[in-house]
Amino acid sequence: MQSQTEQESAPSSSFKTKKLDFTSLLDIIIGAVIFFAGWQAVFWLHLYPSFLFPSPLMVLERLIFLAKSPNPKFNLGASTLITMERLAAGFTISVGLGTGVGMVMVHFRRFGRTMNSFCVGLQSYPSIAWVPFAILIVGLNNYGIVFVVVISSVFSMMVSTYSSLRNIPPIYVKAARNMGEGGVSLFKNVMLPASFPSLITGIRQTWSFAWHALIGAEILMATIGLGALLELGADFAEMNQIIAAMVIIFIIGFAVDRVLFSMVEDRVRTKRGLNQIPT
Amino acid sequence: MGEELTEERSNTIPIFPGTRLITNRILELRDLRKTHVRHNGNQKDDLLVLDDISFDVDEGEFVTIIGPSGCGKSTLLNIIAGMESYQGGDVVVSGHRVSTLGPDIVMIFQEDSLFPWLTVLENVAFGLRNKGMPKEERKKTAMKYIELVQLEQFAHSYMHQLSGGMKQRVAIARGLAMNPRILLMDEPFGALDYRTREILQGQIQEIHEKTKKTILFVTHDVREAVSLGDRVILLSHRPSKIKREYAIDLPRPRSAEDPQLHGLINEIQRQLKEEVKFAEPNGTGISA
Numbered sequence: 001m002q003s004q005t006e007q008e009s010a011p012s013s014s015f016k017t018k019k020l021d022f023t024s025l026l027d028i029i030i031g032a033v034i035f036f037a038g039w040q041a042v043f044w045l046h047l048y049p050s051f052l053f054p055s056p057l058m059v060l061e062r063l064i065f066l067a068k069s070p071n072p073k074f075n076l077g078a079s080t081l082i083t084m085e086r087l088a089a090g091f092t093i094s095v096g097l098g099t100g101v102g103m104v105m106v107h108f109r110r111f112g113r114t115m116n117s118f119c120v121g122l123q124s125y126p127s128i129a130w131v132p133f134a135i136l137i138v139g140l141n142n143y144g145i146v147f148v149v150v151i152s153s154v155f156s157m158m159v160s161t162y163s164s165l166r167n168i169p170p171i172y173v174k175a176a177r178n179m180g181e182g183g184v185s186l187f188k189n190v191m192l193p194a195s196f197p198s199l200i201t202g203i204r205q206t207w208s209f210a211w212h213a214l215i216g217a218e219i220l221m222a223t224i225g226l227g228a229l230l231e232l233g234a235d236f237a238e239m240n241q242i243i244a245a246m247v248i249i250f251i252i253g254f255a256v257d258r259v260l261f262s263m264v265e266d267r268v269r270t271k272r273g274l275n276q277i278p279t
Numbered sequence: 280m281g282e283e284l285t286e287e288r289s290n291t292i293p294i295f296p297g298t299r300l301i302t303n304r305i306l307e308l309r310d311l312r313k314t315h316v317r318h319n320g321n322q323k324d325d326l327l328v329l330d331d332i333s334f335d336v337d338e339g340e341f342v343t344i345i346g347p348s349g350c351g352k353s354t355l356l357n358i359i360a361g362m363e364s365y366q367g368g369d370v371v372v373s374g375h376r377v378s379t380l381g382p383d384i385v386m387i388f389q390e391d392s393l394f395p396w397l398t399v400l401e402n403v404a405f406g407l408r409n410k411g412m413p414k415e416e417r418k419k420t421a422m423k424y425i426e427l428v429q430l431e432q433f434a435h436s437y438m439h440q441l442s443g444g445m446k447q448r449v450a451i452a453r454g455l456a457m458n459p460r461i462l463l464m465d466e467p468f469g470a471l472d473y474r475t476r477e478i479l480q481g482q483i484q485e486i487h488e489k490t491k492k493t494i495l496f497v498t499h500d501v502r503e504a505v506s507l508g509d510r511v512i513l514l515s516h517r518p519s520k521i522k523r524e525y526a527i528d529l530p531r532p533r534s535a536e537d538p539q540l541h542g543l544i545n546e547i548q549r550q551l552k553e554e555v556k557f558a559e560p561n562g563t564g565i566s567a
Contacts, residue, residue, distance in 0.1 A: 175392035178360060178385060179406030179457060189405075193396040272395040273439020 054240040059247065062240040066229070073224055073232065080248060083218065083226045086142060090149025091210045095203060097150070098157020103187075105162045116162055119155040127152035127213035131220050145217045152213035153206045160202020164195035197268055204261045211253060226252075305373055305493050306336040306359070306461060312367035313354055328354055330518035331368070336461070339491045341484075343504040345547065346514030347554045352497040355519075356463045359495065360386045372460065385459035387450050389466040393438050399425060399449050400434045406457045424452040427486060444475035451483070455490060464496045468503070477534070480506060484532045501547045502535035513547060516554040523550060 036056050043055040050058070066076040073079075105112035130148045138144040168191055176190040192199075218227020226245055233241035269275045313329040328351040336342050346352050357363040359370055361384065372384065385406075393402050404421035412420065425434050428448040438446060447467055454462055464483075468476040480503060487494060498504050504511050508527060515522040525547070529539060 171388060171390050171392045172394060174362065175386075175388065176405075178362065179453075180409040181406070185409075190394070193394070196396070271437055273437065 051237065052239050054243065058240045059243045062238075063244045063247070066241065066244060073228070076229075076244075076248065079224055079226050079229050079245075080252075082222075082224050083214065084252075086145050086149065086218075086225070087210060087214050090146045090153070090214065091207055093146070093150045094153040094157050094206055094210055098154045098206065099161050101154075102158045102161025102165065105158065106165045112162060116159060119159045122155045123159065123209075127209070128216045128220070130213075131217060134217075135221065140221055145214070145221050148217040148221070149210050149214045153209035156209050157202060157206040160205065161199065164198040164202060165191060167198060168194040197265070197272065197274065200261070200265050200268060204257065204265070207256065207261070211256075215249060303338040304335050305338045305340075306495070307371040308332055308334050308359075308368070309371065310368035311355075311358065311365055311370065313351065313358060313363075313365045315354075327518035329358075329365070330520050332514075332519065332521060333368075334512060334521060334524070336493060336495065338493055341487050341494045341496065341507060341509045342512060343496045343498060343508030343510070344512045344514060345498055345501060345504040345551070346519060347516050347551060348499055350514045350517055350519045350554075352499075352514060352519075353465050355514075356386060356465050356495065356497055359461070360384050360463055362386075383459055384461045384463060385454045385457045386463040386465060387447075387454045387467045389469045391438070391446055393446055393449055393453070395438045398435050398437055399430060399441070402438075402449055403453045403456050405453065410457075421452075421456055424456040425449075427455065427489070428452045428482070442475075443471050444479060447471065447479060448482070451486070455486070455492065459492075461493045461495060464494060466498055467496075469498070469500075476503070481532055481534070483507065488531060501544055501551065505540050505544055505547065506533045506535045506537070511547065513550055522554070523547075 039056055043050070043053060047053070054062075063076065066074055066079075069075045101115070105115050127148060130151050134144045134147045134151075138147045172190055172194050173186070176186055181190060215227045215230075218225040219231045220227075222228040222231075226249055229245040230242055233239065233245060266275065311329055311332040312327070314325040314327050317324050317326045332355065344352055344355065354363060358365050359372075394405065397405065400418065400421055403425055404417040407417040407420060422431070422434065425431055428451055430445060430448055430452070433441060433445065438449075441449065450467065468479050471479065483494075484507065486492075496504075496507055498507075505525075505527065511525045511527065512521055513523040513525070514520070525543060527540075527543070529537065533540070535544065
């Protein structure tokens with residue numbers, strides 16, 4: 001057939017995926033050096049006494065101390081583990097429940113519209129403001145903390161599932177139905193993958209809401225955990241412990257968002273050719 | 280709908296039993312009427328789109344449908360595919376009235392309807408799962424049709440790595456892999472450039488020769504309609520009626536450059552111009 005010319009003119013299939021190359025690694029190192037140098041410089045100015053404004057080295061010492069501490073209240077590993085367990089529980093429930101309700105919202109139009117405006121209202125409700133409610137109705141325990149995490153993030157998942165599914169190009173559903181697809185199979189094989197790039201953004205946002213709520217709830221409700229470590233630091237005027245906990249919280253947030261979600265999102269976008277415009 | 284597709288369509292109601300014994304007629308439209316509800320401020324009124332459309336299509340025929348834009352050509356295909364309702368008349372496929380969507384009649388759209396999260400191979404094999412085909416066989420069947428449209432070296436590519444013409448060839452392969460009784464094509468080459476369109480016009484004729492599929496092809500391009508169709512059905516402006524039918528008995532592959540077609544092209548173009556004159560200066564926003 002006469003198709004050769006057309007195949008030759010097809011766009012080339014080589015495109016680069018984003019990778020942590022040498023220059024961006026160098027940029028990160030330079031940024032970190034400037035940051036720590038600035039911190040050290042402010043410390044040397046002695047604007048505050050050293051117990052209120054410790055040097056990077058003092059924070060590092062405290063981190064090592066916390067890592068070695070036999071007391072689980074202070075032990076860095078134990079605190080991080082329990083915080084991550086609460087996060088995993090709350091986040092999983094939020095994503096599962098939010099996706100489920102979001103799907104029901106798409107199916108029942110009037111319920112969806114009403115629920116959507118309700119969710120948007122609840123989404124902007126401060127997560128900490130759920131704490132008194134949670135303490136009385138669930139209790140001052142792990143369940144109470146998970147409750148605060150779920151209630152602060154589940155509505156965001158509902159809204160994003162709802163809008164992701166509603167924004168699928170109708171042609172995909174039309175074409176799939178034309179090929180005999182329907183019901184659960186249509187949902188699983190077409191609607192879910194079609195909405196995935198936008199759904200992953202929603203999941204990312206839900207994680208962010210959950211993470212914010214968790215640390216807040218831990219400060220007020222927990223005896224062990226990264227939030228509790230912050231609170232203990234304040235109680236004993238241990239600024240180096242507060243900053244040590246802040247650093248760990250920052251690192252976890254950074255790792256989950258920038259590394260985990262970013263990688264998944266990037267992979268999906270590259271596969272679908274959404275990453276080809278240089279930013 | 281995924282059950283075994285026997286000789287009798289599972290999703291149809293027999294109304295003219297015995298029709299198939301007499302002819303190899305595959306599609307019959309009888310006095311088809313379609314109205315759209317038009318919202319005019321807070322008033323609602325009915326707009327007649329298709330007015331008593333009747334025609335037959337024989338098995339293996341390549342029929343092109345042409346008409347001025349907004350005349351309801353796409354609506355007609357949607358009705359045959361079971362994707363839109365109609366208000367009067369009958370659509371009969373192999374002696375059975377079309378009642379629901381089924382994989383027996385497959386549509387190829389003008390828009391890009393391929394799934395960007397699947398490879399070419401996975402796209403073409405997509406509909407075969409609903410036919411209860413085992414995995415290996417699905418893959419083999421899909422590959423056969425990918426070879427038919429000459430894209431075997433792109434079988435594992437994703438959609439964004441293909442050009443517009445290649446995408447439409449994948450769509451054709453996906454439609455053919457379903458092994459439908461009727462293949463409906465709704466301006467499939469409308470969004471392509473002139474040169475690619477010409478190549479694909481040649482290819483679709485070759486595919487038709489090889490597979491002997493019944494094809495119903497909607498276009499607004501007179502040259503395309505004439506070079507592809509065994510028969511050209513010309514629709515009038517809304518409310519659409521069948522204005523003329525032209526049978527074309529010339530050997531394939533043909534091209535619009537064929538001098539024997541010039542007279543016909545001019546004649547159809549003249550007829551179309553007449554229809555456009557009837558069109559209201561400000562249309563009602565119903566797409567073709």
